[in-house]
Amino acid sequence: MATTASTSKAKAAPAAKAAPSTKSKSNTLPSAPPLVVAPAPSAAAVAAKPLASAPKAAMVLTMNSHKKYAGLTEAEILKQPEADYMSKEQLAFFHEKLVELRGQILHNATDTGEHLRESEVATDPSDRATQEEEYTLELRTRDRERKLLKKVDKVIRMIDDGSFGWCEETGEPIGLARLIARPTATLSIEAQERRERMQKLYGD
Numbered sequence: 001m002a003t004t005a006s007t008s009k010a011k012a013a014p015a016a017k018a019a020p021s022t023k024s025k026s027n028t029l030p031s032a033p034p035l036v037v038a039p040a041p042s043a044a045a046v047a048a049k050p051l052a053s054a055p056k057a058a059m060v061l062t063m064n065s066h067k068k069y070a071g072l073t074e075a076e077i078l079k080q081p082e083a084d085y086m087s088k089e090q091l092a093f094f095h096e097k098l099v100e101l102r103g104q105i106l107h108n109a110t111d112t113g114e115h116l117r118e119s120e121v122a123t124d125p126s127d128r129a130t131q132e133e134e135y136t137l138e139l140r141t142r143d144r145e146r147k148l149l150k151k152v153d154k155v156i157r158m159i160d161d162g163s164f165g166w167c168e169e170t171g172e173p174i175g176l177a178r179l180i181a182r183p184t185a186t187l188s189i190e191a192q193e194r195r196e197r198m199q200k201l202y203g204d
Helices: 043-048 074-078 088-118 125-161 176-181 189-202
Strands: none
Touching: 074 176, 088 125
């Protein structure tokens, strides 16, 4: 018996749905904005830009700035024009100032001598040690003033011969502000700094 094989039509299985993509989002930072480089100013623009004015030197006054020497105060001397540098008035001002300084040094030296002669030697060892230390400090101070006295006498002679106020090494003006602060100065600030550098390199 002829069996007729019934051909069953194979039903196509439904296609599997594609799984949704599970791409992990990366923890990325937001991109930085592009760097904008400003163009360099032209040479003409730089040249046209006004330069900042240099600060003016401060007026240097001493503790006796209110005191008058030869009828002038320190402030009045500093206000005088450059053309009057080391005029007769200015020389008279510094001469009186130096003579006063010389008198103060001699007065201090006299006081020191009298103090040392009149002081009694302490009997207690600790008191005597303290007394000797005070004497040593006082004598050192007088020794510095003795050296200063030599400078004062030298500078007074320079006023008399007309060389006061001018640098011994360069011949340039020392400057009123420096002379008021240190009337015994014989070098400009630049020459003084140069000499100090040489002394550090090669010694005295």
